[in-house]
Amino acid sequence: MRIELEKRASASSLFQIVSPLLALVLTLLFGALMFWMLGKNPGHALYAFFIEPLLEVWSLHELAIKAAPLILIAVGLSVCYRSNNWNIGAEGQFTIGAIVGSILPVLVPQWHSPLVLPLMLIMGAIGGALFAAIPALLRTRFNTNEILVSLMLVYIAQLFLDWLVRGPWRDPKGFNFPQTISFAKEAVLPELLESGRAHWAIVFAIIAAVGIWFMMRYMLKGFEVTVLGRSERAGRFAGFSSRRMVWFSMMLSGAFAGLAGISEVSGSINHLQPSISPGYGFTAIIVAFLGRLNPLGIIVSGFILALTYLGGEAAQLSIGVSDKVTRVFQGLLLFFVLSCDTLILYRIRIVLSSDRAAVEGRS
Amino acid sequence: MTKTIDKEAVPLLQVRGLTKYFGSFAANNGIDLTIAHGEIHALLGENGAGKSTLVKMLFGVLQPSAGEIVWTGKPQTVTSPGHARSLGIGMVFQHFSLFEALTVAENIALSLDPKIPLATIAEEAAALSRAYGLPLDPSSHVADLSVGERQRIEIVRALLQNPKLIILDEPTSVLTPQEADKLFETLFKLKAEGRSVLYISHRLEEVQRICDRATVLRHGKVTGACDPRRETPASLARMMVGSEVAAVHRADANVLGATLVDVRRLNVPARTPFAVTLKDVSLRVRAGEVLAIAGVAGNGQGELFDALSGEYPVADAETIRMRDKPVGRLGINGRRMLGAGFVPEERHGHAAVSDMSLSDNLLLSRSQSDRTAFLAGGFASVIRHDTIRSAAKRICDMMDVRKSGDDPAAASLSGGNLQKFIIGRELDRQPSILIVNQPTWGVDAGAASRIRQALIDLARSGSAVVVISQDLDEIFEVATNIAVISEGRLSQPFPAGELTLEKIGLLMGGIHDSTHGGETAHAH
Incomplete structure (x- = not known):
């Protein structure tokens, strides 16, 4: 006996819209089940996880802080994935963006100028783009798999950051803590509102999302991305180059991840330290898919995933579960999003007899 | 018993x-x-x-x-x-x-x-x-x-x-x-x-x-x-x-014009181990001419189309000339802008993206050649969806494309209707050169005769048409001249009236002209 996926003749358009919601509901159901098995009251736990963080102003600010890098990275990834290039290393590009963007405040802290911040952001984006250019180069020149290369580069970036903050960039007056000097005031991304910590990164994220949405919907470049993602051959017929698309999509998503990295360091942390991200670059993959690779959908899904981070922190305090629960929720969500999407396009068929000859029966 | x-x-x-x-x-x-x-x-x-x-x-x-x-x-x-x-x-x-x-x-x-x-x-x-x-x-x-x-x-x-x-x-x-x-x-x-x-x-x-x-x-x-x-x-x-198929109507315009496509000693190495190497392919197509290229599948037709279309440009610019310009190293859009149109063999995933709408598929082949009409906003290249949709509608009317809805996905059309659209997409531009690979493959008889008629009409209006086909009936129906491709070599062209099925069959089987010619030369 074996299980086969059979392509449906036509996908239900209703379920294409409902599918992400269905995935959310299933995630909540299984989350409740998990809390129940941990001996917690599922209703109370889910409330603490998903509702409580929304009730206070300061935690709404935290939500925006966490959603910003997720949306920014996921918007870049959506272009990548739509063009059928699989950048899995946004976490690394985020890290390198943060490092390159921090060159000015760390190495020339005495330079006080309003130019510092814009330069930092630009350098961060360039750093991320150049780091993403490595898998693009290896892919176009040697036909390596960009999934593996970009993923493995994450560890290189993280260990490089670790070495920098423990070695050459360590704050001499920092009591030997592995971190750089704190950024000067001109190097800090300002807060948006008086009421809390949320800074400009969320604005960058929304602008990026709307901009990429416009590109994908109304511009020839977006059309090129979609065509090459669906069929490389048809793209070639249209005169589009799949090679150049590898460079474009990888570097665009790298730039967005790098911008997210320097924004996070400049706006939220104010110095470099060994760990600057709770896995934004990986969580953004879930954000991208939950938003159906649509930049506007990604804004919504970015806030949902940001909520899982906040809820994890809250649940640690109020109901005493590990913050690993956040990862479990994120994993559940990705699993259900992908499986709901699969079941829209395919139906499951259970084949009782094993007949290898059936494979031949194609015409 | x-x-x-x-x-x-x-x-x-x-x-x-x-x-x-x-x-x-x-x-x-x-x-x-x-x-x-x-x-x-x-x-x-x-x-x-x-x-x-x-x-x-x-x-x-x-x-x-x-x-x-x-x-x-x-x-x-x-x-x-x-x-x-x-x-x-x-x-x-x-x-x-x-x-x-x-x-x-x-x-x-x-x-x-x-x-x-x-x-x-x-x-x-x-x-x-x-x-x-x-x-x-x-x-x-x-x-x-x-x-x-x-x-x-x-x-x-x-x-x-x-x-x-x-x-x-x-x-x-x-x-x-x-x-x-x-x-x-x-x-x-x-x-x-x-x-x-x-x-x-x-x-x-x-x-x-x-x-x-x-x-x-x-x-x-x-x-x-x-x-x-x-x-x-x-x-x-x-x-x-079910009914009599409309016979394709042709009246040979015997006066051929200037040479529009000129290929000289084109050699293209095989890109993959199972591809065919093109060897010394030469051909010439004049205005008003339909050159049909016959041959059994897999003898280099796809490779020849790739080289002519510019999807895979060739090393030497001079080996392919279109309208008197060397185009060998030009990409497909560069050649389109010289007035050439192309129709590949495979409809789905090559000539068209199946799950995209007809208007998007129109933009697919004409984003550069019709840049001024279809795109706005200069460098940003904003797509004029309305203009493209009405152009797609015009093409559907012209070619009698039967479809459901205003602008359906290419996949929802039958093979014949999609092919009519794909051919119409190029004809709509009045190309001076049209290169078609298997124009009526898997297409019903009604659509096939319409497509063949359209190819003949295009040539009669003064364009050069190259039809690569495996279907000998089709070839005899549309061709002014016929050449045969076999193992990556192209025979010399013969006027359609002078070729018999037997002769084509021999050429298709790889009995080359050169050996033939050699024998006759020997005999004389």
Whole structure:
């Protein structure tokens, strides 16, 4: 006996819209089940996880802080994935963006100028783009798999950051803590509102999302991305180059991840330290898919995933579960999003007899 | 004694009321078919008439929605191809399922019991191929074999199962006339042994030549059962098509204009191990001319199209000239902007993106050539969706594209309608050069005649048209001049009126002009 996926003749358009919601509901159901098995009251736990963080102003600010890098990275990834290039290393590009963007405040802290911040952001984006250019180069020149290369580069970036903050960039007056000097005031991304910590990164994220949405919907470049993602051959017929698309999509998503990295360091942390991200670059993959690779959908899904981070922190305090629960929720969500999407396009068929000859029966 | 009487009374295969629904669409609707022992039975029908669906049900690939299959007097549910084979039904598909990197014997072994040693299989295969006049070397690699030889592998593979019924799906569509003759000899041998053959085709002369009886399908229903030898090609075609097909109308504009396409000694190395190398291809097409390039599939047609279209530019700019400009190193859009249009063979995923709308598919080939009309906003290249949609509508009206909805996805159109759209997309620009690969492949007769007419009309209005095709009827219908491609070499062009089927067949089989010419030169 074996299980086969059979392509449906036509996908239900209703379920294409409902599918992400269905995935959310299933995630909540299984989350409740998990809390129940941990001996917690599922209703109370889910409330603490998903509702409580929304009730206070300061935690709404935290939500925006966490959603910003997720949306920014996921918007870049959506272009990548739509063009059928699989950048899995946004976490690394985020890290390198943060490092390159921090060159000015760390190495020339005495330079006080309003130019510092814009330069930092630009350098961060360039750093991320150049780091993403490595898998693009290896892919176009040697036909390596960009999934593996970009993923493995994450560890290189993280260990490089670790070495920098423990070695050459360590704050001499920092009591030997592995971190750089704190950024000067001109190097800090300002807060948006008086009421809390949320800074400009969320604005960058929304602008990026709307901009990429416009590109994908109304511009020839977006059309090129979609065509090459669906069929490389048809793209070639249209005169589009799949090679150049590898460079474009990888570097665009790298730039967005790098911008997210320097924004996070400049706006939220104010110095470099060994760990600057709770896995934004990986969580953004879930954000991208939950938003159906649509930049506007990604804004919504970015806030949902940001909520899982906040809820994890809250649940640690109020109901005493590990913050690993956040990862479990994120994993559940990705699993259900992908499986709901699969079941829209395919139906499951259970084949009782094993007949290898059936494979031949194609015409 | 009783057994022989039984044999004569009970037909080998009887199909009653066989019906297959795909959704609400009846691909087969109440099909009745009877095949006697030792007959060659033709299954006639146009593309999309339901022949493949019927055969797939007989071979157990598809399960019928209703009706029954009676095999040697017993009703059977054919559950899988393996089951069909064990009943005694063998099948040779139109598209072969062979691994090019493996040898003939290895390919045959893959479909047999894995316990049988390869040497035994090779011996049996060699013996069978000798017995049936199907010369085949079991140790040669499939990649090195011609299409005809590959088909023999499939036939031998089917014969190894000792079938009572062999189903052949469009077997001659990939063969030269000479190779087809050899195949027919084999079929007669099989018939003489009391085996039956179900022969699927839309080539009427062939069916009349070799088949004892014929069943004709149209729109999923049986529209006739007859003895093909008592019919005329015209009466068979009527049964197939339902009405007289509009004959393509041409009046040769004998005055040809300036040379618009000039290819000189084009050499293109093979990009992949199984691709064909183009060797010394030269051709010249003038305004008002349709140059048809005949040839059996897989002899370099795709590679030639790639080089002419600029999808894969060639190393030397001067080897390809269009409208007196060297374009060899120019990409496809550069050539389009010189006035050239291109229609590749594969509709889905090459000429069109299946799940994109027709208007998006219009933009696909014309984003640069019609930049000023279709794009706005300068560098940002904002797409003018409304303009493109109305242009798509204009094309659909011009080519009579039948579709549901205003701007449906390309995948929702039938093959013929999508092809009309793809051709219309280029014609709409009034290209001065049009290069088409297999313009009517898998297209119904009505659409095919419309497309051919459009190609002729385009040439008559002063454009140069290159038609690469495997369909000899089509070639004779549209061509001013005909050249034949074989193993990556192109013959010199011949005026269409001077070529016979036999001559084309010889050229297709690789009997080159050069050797011919050499002989005559020798003789003189």
